[in-house]
Amino acid sequence: MLDGGFDVDVDHIARTIAEAEIVCLYFPLLRTTLLIDARTTASVGPLVRLVPIAASAGERLRSLRRLRSQLPRPESITTILWTRRVAALRGLGVWRCLAERLATTGDGSVIGRAEACLDELAVLERRELRRALTGEQHRTLWGRPGLGDAAAGGSSGDAIP
Secondary structure, three states, X not given: OOOOOOOOOHHHHHHHHHHOOEEEEEEOOOOEEEEEEOOOOOOOOOEEEEEEOOOOHXXXXXHHHHHOOOOOOXXXXXXXXXXXXXXXXXXXXXHHHHHHHHHOOOOOOHHHHHHHHHHHHHHHXXXXXXXXXXXXXXXXXXXXXXOHHHHHOOOOOOOOO
């Protein structure tokens, strides 16, 4: 959950977002993808939605066909791996790039839907951080007796598998 590990090339991300029909901003720690489909027709507006992570590119394409059956097969899908905090999207300027891309669709409500998704991502991040701190759904290497995996493992001298 901590930021860091590698630098983010915001200029490259901005160019990619500006050119792509579909952007999948992938949050592996949250097991969630922010799906942005900027394709529109006279009767179909842009799509901004949080979806589960797809197991493969083929699975993502099939899910897009189900969600957007009235649109042709996309020409470009861009996947951006995001391992930093959700707030870093704004701090690094990536959110501004996404908002600018969405603004090109001409749908005035799409930015509000995107902001709602960003708020939901922040909630998911806080929940995941709480789970990590309490040991819920996480294995710990070190723990106090009575908490998390240390309590389930038996005596305090047991080796960690």
